[in-house]
Amino acid sequence: MKTTLLILVLLITLISCKQNNDDADIGYVKAMEIELTPPPPNEVMDVVKFAPPEIKDDALEHGLPEEVLNSGSTALNKKKIIKDGEISIKTKDITTTKKSIDATIKSLNAYYEVEDLQNNSEQISYNLKIRIPANNFEKLITSIEKGEDEITYKSINARDVTEEYFDTETRLANKRAYLNRYKELLSKAGKVQDILAIEENIRVLEEEIESKVGRLKYFNDQIAYSTLTLNLSKDKEFIYKAPEEDSFAERVKRSLGNGWSSVVNFALWLITMWPFIIVTIALIILIKRIKKKRKKSNKQTN
Numbered sequence: 001m002k003t004t005l006l007i008l009v010l011l012i013t014l015i016s017c018k019q020n021n022d023d024a025d026i027g028y029v030k031a032m033e034i035e036l037t038p039p040p041p042n043e044v045m046d047v048v049k050f051a052p053p054e055i056k057d058d059a060l061e062h063g064l065p066e067e068v069l070n071s072g073s074t075a076l077n078k079k080k081i082i083k084d085g086e087i088s089i090k091t092k093d094i095t096t097t098k099k100s101i102d103a104t105i106k107s108l109n110a111y112y113e114v115e116d117l118q119n120n121s122e123q124i125s126y127n128l129k130i131r132i133p134a135n136n137f138e139k140l141i142t143s144i145e146k147g148e149d150e151i152t153y154k155s156i157n158a159r160d161v162t163e164e165y166f167d168t169e170t171r172l173a174n175k176r177a178y179l180n181r182y183k184e185l186l187s188k189a190g191k192v193q194d195i196l197a198i199e200e201n202i203r204v205l206e207e208e209i210e211s212k213v214g215r216l217k218y219f220n221d222q223i224a225y226s227t228l229t230l231n232l233s234k235d236k237e238f239i240y241k242a243p244e245e246d247s248f249a250e251r252v253k254r255s256l257g258n259g260w261s262s263v264v265n266f267a268l269w270l271i272t273m274w275p276f277i278i279v280t281i282a283l284i285i286l287i288k289r290i291k292k293k294r295k296k297s298n299k300q301t302n
Contacts, residue, residue, distance in 0.1 A: 083226040088153035125233035137226040172212040
């Protein structure tokens with residue numbers, strides 16, 4: 001009995017020692033973990049790491065056109081129309097018609113972009129390319145139609161470029177926003193590789209912005225000023241004119257010249273044909289000799 005109790009006491013003692021050792025190991029590991037924790041970053045090292053800017057198209061409120069932001073969908077409903085047309089007119093008095101067109105254009109604040117005059121034996125015509133404020137375009141058409149001249153051709157076109165216009169405008173705003181962000185990054189970049197990458201992106205963006213700005217300028221010009229191509233023409237009366245005959249002396253002189261030219265041309269032709277002439281002469285001589293021999297042979301047989 002005493003032996004059994006002694007064994008139990010020894011087991012309890014060993015188990016207690018083992019638990020104490022495990023707790024000590026755990027505490028040592030925790031202490032090691034605390035000691036191995038990396039130190040906080042040095043405040044002196046503030047170099048900015050390069051990363052492309054993240055800009056969402058639907059979050060660029062600061063970059064969108066003011067009219068779109070202020071009026072919501074109202075600006076998008078504002079139509080951007082490009083009007084142009086072509087008219088051909090036949091007139092009996094082209095000088096009077098041209099003066100009338102000049103006066104009308106001046107009164108409507110328009111101008112000639114192209115003014116081309118053609119005058120030949122059959123027709124006299126003006127090819128005119130007129131640029132006129134869009135709000136006066138219909139007035140010019142009405143004024144031309146009220147004239148007494150005959151309109152032989154008319155074509156008026158109106159192109160709706162609203163969607164393309166605002167799409168270009170929005171893309172331009174987005175690219176400008178990107179450009180501003182890249183410039184901010186460039187001022188903070190510390191690595192040469194990052195600086196070169198940012199500068200390349202800035203260069204590409206500036207070229208794209210110039211292209212979009214040019215496209216918008218073209219749209220604004222075409223929208224603000226309509227274009228009308230106007231052709232004025234007048235057919236000239238055909239007058240028959242009998243050809244004038246030269247004097248007798250002139251005709252004799254011309255005939256002598258033509259005769260001498262014929263003689264020269266014939267001589268040159270003979271020179272060109274000399275091989276054929278020689279062969280023909282040789283054949284004629286040969287045929288004559290053969291005929292003579294036949295006659296002699298016939299006489300001898302008789």
